[in-house]
Amino acid sequence: MKGLIIKDLYCLKKQFVTFAFIISGVVAVAIMFVLSERFGNLRFAVSDMEAAGFDIASVIKTAVMFFMLLPLVCTGNIADSFAYDKAASFYKTGASLPVSTGKRVLSKFVTAMLFIAVGLAVDIAMAAVISSVSDVIILVRCAGALISLASCMMIYTSLVITLSYAGVSSVYSTFLPLAAAAVIILAFKAKDIITALINDDFGSMGRIARAVINLTETRPYYFLLAAAVTAAVCFAVSIRLAERKRGVA
Amino acid sequence: MAEIKNVIEFRNAVKDYGDFKLDNISFAVPEGSVCGFIGQNGAGKTTAISLLLDLIKRDSGEVYLFGEPVDGRHSYLRENVGVVFDEMGFHEFLTAKQINVILKNSYKNWDEKVFFENLKKFSLPSNKPCGAFSRGMRMKLQIAAALSHNAKLLVMDEPTSGLDPVVRNEIIQIFREYEMREDHTILLSSHITGDLEKIADEVVFIDGGKIVLAGNKDEILEKHALLKCSNDEAGNISGSLIVFSQPGKYGTEMLVNDAAACKRFYPNAIIESATLEEIMIYYVNKSKADGIG
Numbered sequence: 001m002k003g004l005i006i007k008d009l010y011c012l013k014k015q016f017v018t019f020a021f022i023i024s025g026v027v028a029v030a031i032m033f034v035l036s037e038r039f040g041n042l043r044f045a046v047s048d049m050e051a052a053g054f055d056i057a058s059v060i061k062t063a064v065m066f067f068m069l070l071p072l073v074c075t076g077n078i079a080d081s082f083a084y085d086k087a088a089s090f091y092k093t094g095a096s097l098p099v100s101t102g103k104r105v106l107s108k109f110v111t112a113m114l115f116i117a118v119g120l121a122v123d124i125a126m127a128a129v130i131s132s133v134s135d136v137i138i139l140v141r142c143a144g145a146l147i148s149l150a151s152c153m154m155i156y157t158s159l160v161i162t163l164s165y166a167g168v169s170s171v172y173s174t175f176l177p178l179a180a181a182a183v184i185i186l187a188f189k190a191k192d193i194i195t196a197l198i199n200d201d202f203g204s205m206g207r208i209a210r211a212v213i214n215l216t217e218t219r220p221y222y223f224l225l226a227a228a229v230t231a232a233v234c235f236a237v238s239i240r241l242a243e244r245k246r247g248v249a
Numbered sequence: 250m251a252e253i254k255n256v257i258e259f260r261n262a263v264k265d266y267g268d269f270k271l272d273n274i275s276f277a278v279p280e281g282s283v284c285g286f287i288g289q290n291g292a293g294k295t296t297a298i299s300l301l302l303d304l305i306k307r308d309s310g311e312v313y314l315f316g317e318p319v320d321g322r323h324s325y326l327r328e329n330v331g332v333v334f335d336e337m338g339f340h341e342f343l344t345a346k347q348i349n350v351i352l353k354n355s356y357k358n359w360d361e362k363v364f365f366e367n368l369k370k371f372s373l374p375s376n377k378p379c380g381a382f383s384r385g386m387r388m389k390l391q392i393a394a395a396l397s398h399n400a401k402l403l404v405m406d407e408p409t410s411g412l413d414p415v416v417r418n419e420i421i422q423i424f425r426e427y428e429m430r431e432d433h434t435i436l437l438s439s440h441i442t443g444d445l446e447k448i449a450d451e452v453v454f455i456d457g458g459k460i461v462l463a464g465n466k467d468e469i470l471e472k473h474a475l476l477k478c479s480n481d482e483a484g485n486i487s488g489s490l491i492v493f494s495q496p497g498k499y500g501t502e503m504l505v506n507d508a509a510a511c512k513r514f515y516p517n518a519i520i521e522s523a524t525l526e527e528i529m530i531y532y533v534n535k536s537k538a539d540g541i542g
Binding site for chain 2: 002003004006007010011084085087088089090091092093095096097098099100101103243244
């Protein structure tokens with residue numbers, strides 16, 4: 001199984017470059033942001049806008065969080081490893097290794113989780129640095145949001161893996177979980193969102209967004225639990241699918 | 250006398266794809282032998298190999314590897330099997346060094362020293378992405394990997410197809426060296442019968458998903474022969490001896506299944522030894538004529 005994980009890491013090696021590039025960008029933005037917030041224009045903008053009654057602190061926090069989430073988001077591209085395997089006809093070679101079907105499936109999940117764990121660790125380290133020099137983000141709340149997002153990534157990648165084993169092409173397998181997530185969010189908040197849109201009530205939209213952010217910051221265990229359950233179910237289903245088909249990498 | 254062990258055994262194995270059926274095939278490959286698995290493209294060789302390696306699920310029958318059933322639960326059996334497919338199967342951006350790391354962490358008995366020695370022997374670079382390799386080099390890379398974990402059985406699906414005669418000969422030589430050890434067995438599928446004629450001890454001939462002929466190669470070559478006679482004389486040849494006959498303008502050429510009997514009964518006929526390729530072609534033509542090919 002270790003060999004297959006290494007193979008997947010080699011497959012996703014190109015993404016390390018993208019990952020490093022994004023992290024560099026986020027770090028640069030964070031440095032500029034902190035400097036501006038302490039000594040530059042942002043400092044004056046904050047005081048001016050707060051005087052005008054805008055909740056500028058929330059807007060800035062959301063902007064910073066958005067940038068920080070980018071490294072984590074780009075760790076979820078496990079579908080690429082399936083595409084690489086298919087292009088190389090690796091399924092036959094992989095299936096001829098002395099590795100059971102269960103372990104072959106497990107290796108995909110382990111690779112995906114490893115990537116997400118790396119993204120989470122990098123993000124939390126950055127949050128720790130930013131929170132130590134700026135008041136914009138509070139480490140505990142930010143870590144909560146990051147864990148919540150990492151859990152969402154776990155759900156997403158688990159679904160991608162299962163859909164790939166079901167034979168769904170990588171184009172659809174990466175899109176379908178996102179579409180499902182959008183439908184779920186809309187189903188929960190459809191009424192509020194539609195009302196806010198009809199009434200041009202951006203204040204309500206902001207409140208909905210803040211409520212979601214607040215949930216991610218303070219209740220990461222909800223997301224973590226959902227991710228654990230989804231990953232377990234997807235793993236079991238993927239094994240069944242792989243055993244039925246055999247010869248999967 | 251020691252009992253002959255079968256390393257591979259198919260017992261009435263069936264795999265039905267709808268448009269193609271591997272129909273009730275049974276054959277065995279004894280330990281220490283080289284078995285040539287012959288058949289034209291699409292005859293069912295790859296399907297049979299896929300069943301053996303548990304890449305696909307069979308519909309019925311039994312398949313045994315080293316005496317153990319192939320049923321999705323014995324992945325450890327593949328520790329002792331080196332596999333070479335007609336396609337490389339490794340990602341094109343991987344180098345031989347990286348493949349070594351992957352396989353070192355996959356096979357318990359992986360010997361990286363042997364692997365790098367094999368690379369050197371086959372003149373393969375270890376730092377170059379294998380996507381840049383020629384077809385011959387890709388095949389050699391697969392063979393290098395298959396020979397580096399002390400496999401007792403080599404299973405090869407068309408390893409020499411599409412290669413030039415010099416490379417093919419080199420590869421056959423590698424198989425010969427591997428086969429020198431008593432407990433080493435080879436199952437070599439190919440439609441290039443000349444390669445098999447050089448190396449095989451046993452031959453299994455498959456056509457249209459059915460085993461047409463199986464047995465010792467020398468016995469098969471000895472038993473079969475090409476009989477040439479006039480069209481009038483052809484009518485006197487016993488039907489039970491004829492596999493298939495091809496009447497022509499100046500006479501009839503036929504494959505007979507008992508060369509010794511033909512020589513005895515028809516001393517005036519021209520009887521020539523047949524090659525595996527000729528035997529294969531005549532059996533395929535027979536199947537087509539019978540409407541089962």
